[in-house]
Amino acid sequence: MTHTSNRTISDAVTAETIATAGEVAPEAVARYAVGLGDDALILAQRLGAWIAHAPELEEDVALGNIALDQLGHARSFLTYASSAWGKTEDDLAYFRDESEFFNRQLFEQPNGDFAQTIARQLVASVYFDGLYRALSLSADPTLAAIAAKAVKEVDYHVDHSVQWLLRLGLGTEISNERMQRGLDAVWPFVAELFSVDPLSENLAGIAVDPASLQADFDRVVLPAIVDAGLTVPTAPAARGGGRSGVHTEYLGPLLAEMQVLARAHPEATW
């Protein structure tokens, strides 16, 4: 345990303030933070692709806001993690290969149509909400500070997804059908979120036990789905393995696009 107080990592914790504070993450904490950072980064990368393509201008702005918040969380986690190895957030984001990414598989799933994006975002936001709430009590002050800031933002993300779930579920026959298909598409990746996180071993008091988040998640998401005139999918869980670097076929192309320019100029800074 280190003795950084929350004061040095104030309320407005960002990648920049973390880098400046110069706190070095213990190796095990860093490995855990990489998983958290990858979840947020990969989802932000997916959402970013909606900007300028959304169904209405207000949604270009809203999805952009959510993506920006998530990218901010990712940068904080990855900056903190990278300190353990004397690296930067960009070393981690741009110069790791697919098997070295530890995000859960939900986050790499494609955008699909707007309904599928909302389905993925609903699951993600409610999950993040519980996770960050719990993590804000972590014994690691940097993780706690990042989570405390993030949870305020995720509140709005949950609201955004729930509102769209209702609109699409109760809107028209077509939107109801699409929303159901969106839920069906992402549901196999829900169970993995609450399965054992191999990166959190030996981090009692610091890391959050994923299984502890399931009950609250169910309490929010399951009734919301029913209230929206939809059915909770029963599809079997996918195999998972994201936290061990095992991914669906969707991550490779996402990384290729994200990393292409940085890797073409490995010596450069931007």
Added chain:
Amino acid sequence: MSVRAANTDEGTVDEAGAARFAELLANEQRVEPTDWMPEGYRKTLIRQISQHAHSEIIGMQPEGNWITRAPSLKRKAILMAKVQDEAGHGLYLYSAAQTLGIDRETMFDQLITGAAKYSSIFNYPTPTWADMGSIGWLVDGAAICNQVPLCRASYGPYGRAMVRICKEESFHQRQGFEILLHLMRGTEAQRAMAQESVNRWYAPALMMFGPPDDDSPNSRQSMAWNIKRFSNDDLRQRFVDMLVPQAEILGVTLPDPHIKWNEERGHFDFGDLDWTEFHEVLAGNGPANTIRVARRREAHEDGAWVREAARAYADARAAEAGASQKIAS
């Protein structure tokens, strides 16, 4: 097009209103939506504000193109925020235009059917990352020169929208400058990338101020109405005067061998622009004209079922609320 004459029947003259309008302009005061205004003034504003809004919306694309490939997470965040700002600008401006009696659907329709104009600068493609720097520095830079005087435009909602927008645009320009500065201080490949990009964007940015004054038919009336404050050529001159010292700091060469300080004029001289190219792009033959409108139309059409669902849901809620009110009373 559903433009209504707000407070006078078309053709009849409200003499008191006209006198008041003239007085507002003479005193450099704002004209508000409830004031009488000449039809020409209203039409000019609708055209100008909606074109400006369309430009913000179409302008999201050339930069949106790099969000997924930005070479650092910090740059990715800044770029996302910027493209999102442009969407916000479009929204403020559509609202300002709506106060003149045109609805957003009509304006958006004009955009995606290709009937409306938008700034032709966005019909150039963004093949390299350095273009994110050039757009910020040159395109947002030119936009600022154009728009700062519009903060004083006589029409209140427009002027106020511009105040808000200009603040963000100057932020964008600084960020673009910073991207180029990093490239110019980087590797040889980065420096070449920056110079090549500035070479492509310089002349199109200068053309953003519109044709030379003697070839700009609408300008004089707009100046009399206190909408436009400076002529196209005056603004272009200001812009060049601003760019030359900044280019020196960056270490990029502006692609015009005729740029030279003119002691007598107190301004930089610069070479003639190739206006045939400008008119080609304006006529729809730019490198990306068809792509830009098609992309926006595609997004709009793909999203039709979403908007329909939102409408149906809102209507059902409103009906429900109405019914429960009846029961209550």
